[in-house]
Amino acid sequence: MFPAMKFRKHAYIFILLLMAGISRLQAQESYLDEYSTFHGGLIFGGNFTQVDGDNFAGYSKQGLNVGGIVYFNMDPEHIKGSLEVLYTQKGARSKDIFVAAPGIFITDYTITLNYAEVPFMINYFDSHMNHFGAGFSYSRLGTAKEQITTQPAMNVDLNDYPFKKSDYNFLLGGSLHCWKGFFANVRFQYSLLSIRDKTAQYYGRSQQFNNVWSIRLMYLFK
Numbered sequence: 001m002f003p004a005m006k007f008r009k010h011a012y013i014f015i016l017l018l019m020a021g022i023s024r025l026q027a028q029e030s031y032l033d034e035y036s037t038f039h040g041g042l043i044f045g046g047n048f049t050q051v052d053g054d055n056f057a058g059y060s061k062q063g064l065n066v067g068g069i070v071y072f073n074m075d076p077e078h079i080k081g082s083l084e085v086l087y088t089q090k091g092a093r094s095k096d097i098f099v100a101a102p103g104i105f106i107t108d109y110t111i112t113l114n115y116a117e118v119p120f121m122i123n124y125f126d127s128h129m130n131h132f133g134a135g136f137s138y139s140r141l142g143t144a145k146e147q148i149t150t151q152p153a154m155n156v157d158l159n160d161y162p163f164k165k166s167d168y169n170f171l172l173g174g175s176l177h178c179w180k181g182f183f184a185n186v187r188f189q190y191s192l193l194s195i196r197d198k199t200a201q202y203y204g205r206s207q208q209f210n211n212v213w214s215i216r217l218m219y220l221f222k
Contacts, residue, residue: 039071041181043084045216051092051111051195053208055100061111063089065214071123078125086117088139090167090210100150100202108149109203113163113195113210115139119171129183132174137189139167148203156200167210168192175218183218 044066048059067086074081094109121135144163148156173187194207 037073039080039220041069041071041218041220043067043069043086043185043216043218045185045214047089048213048215049090049092050211051090051204051208052211053194053205054092054109054111054199055098055106055204056092056094056096056109058095059211059213060095061091061093063091063112065089065216067117069218069220071220074122080123080125080131082119082121082123082133082135084117084119084137086115086119088115088117088214089113090115090212103152104154104202105151106148106203107151108147110145110147112143112145114142114144115167116142117169119169119189121171121173123175129177130175133171134173135171136192137169137171139169141165141167148200156203158200161196161199163196164194167195169210169212173214181220183220185214185216185218187214187216188212189214 047063047065049061049063050057050059065086065088067084069082069084071080071082073079090113091111092109093111094106098106098109100106117137117139119135119137121133123131123133125131141163146158146161148158169189169191171187171189173185175183175185178184189210189212191209191211195210196208198206199208
């Protein structure tokens with residue numbers, strides 16, 4: 001079995017376990033007690049991504065954003081830190097034919113990047129438990145796949161242009177308290193450093209950056 005298939009299989013198993021955990025937690029008390037130091041929860045959602053510097057614009061690549069989160073008090077009323085452990089998919093996909101050079105057309109282009117990610121944020125909570133925050137994350141690349149189709153066909157070994165194992169991101173996000181322990185979350189994140197050192201000729205800039213919007217559902221419990 002190829003490494004990417006193994007990684008995807010483990011991710012699907014992880015998702016099923018998360019969904020089973022959410023169904024069990026629905027019967028538990030699920031509000032944020034202001035006197036509790038820690039609040040844990042589960043996250044399930046998706047990413048809408050692009051790679052800036054690859055010649056294509058638009059959040060055309062979708063992927064998973066799933067994992068767990070812990071909030072901890074930083075002051076008695078409004079400020080809480082949060083730490084997450086996530087499986088997250090990033091990348092890019094073309095939707096149009098691109099003229100890479102005179103007589104060279106890119107007809108299909110896809111980047112698929114699978115990361116384990118650890119975000120840290122500082123969040124401000126209002127009296128209704130809605131909150132917003134900012135922070136940083138560290139991502140470790142698990143598997144990467146890049147596919148390019150050109151007309152006429154070009155013989156390019158994409159293994160000569162690997163993605164870096166580490167991705168550092170700046171984060172901005174907000175969460176709306178929906179009901180009991182359920183929150184709807186929207187987040188934007190952007191790579192602080194290039195995710196690769198070079199690309200093949202005609203296929204984009206040498207420096208490229210993950211550009212991601214995430215929409216997620218969180219369930220927080222005691």
